[in-house]
Ligand SMILES: [Fe+2]
């Protein structure tokens with residue numbers, strides 16, 4: 001049977017977004033079915049690529065060269081959706097990467113359940129956002145996209161605790177801060193289908209932050225570290241940009257992230 005980490009590498013090395021997410025969802029369904037049947041898929045070992053495969057389009061450019069459009073215009077809303085699709089595709093790869101990247105660190109099966117589920121949800125998000133782009137006459141690949149998205153993964157490739165601190169607990173938590181503003185933007189634009197898609201994403205992103213805080217605390221407990229101090233020192237080392245208010249304190253709390261974790265990092 002193909003191991004979970006081999007499956008993760010299959011997803012990471014698939015370039016096309018719709019193909020990548022279809023494979024991701026199929027592997028997630030297989031993992032769940034096997035866990036439920038009591039015959040789990042073996043974890044195996046399969047080294048992930050340094051960077052995931054990406055389609056030829058969108059061209060990846062420096063964030064300063066991603067053109068800005070008025071958020072109130074139809075083109076502006078398409079640009080926002082395009083940027084979200086790019087983030088979701090990157091998130092699919094980030095969750096499969098954390099599954100494949102750290103085989104030397106033994107983790108309970110629930111760690112894999114959580115990241116497989118997160119990868120499955122990101123795959124759904126990518127497809128939801130691509131469907132909206134296509135309904136609005138565009139598609140993923142029609143614009144340019146942020147080239148620096150994999151940077152956090154590369155910076156934390158040697159340190160699972162740093163990966164958890166930076167990716168779910170800083171970057172995905174940031175998603176909780178900004179999504180309500182995007183939902184109101186599409187509400188004002190009279191686009192209820194996009195509002196519904198963003199609400200699904202908003203609800204599910206809380207889980208991903210929560211998985212991050214859960215497994216970060218687990219590893220701190222294993223090493224007898226103070227979680228707050230460990231979080232601060234890892235974010236300062238691996239993500240010196242820190243965190244930026246305003247914070248969505250309610251959703252961050254729901255995800256197990258208390259204010260004394262992120263406020264001291266707000267520059
Ligand atoms: Fe997502």
Ligand SMILES: [Fe+2]
Nearest residue numbers: 091172205208
């Ligand atoms: Fe996420």
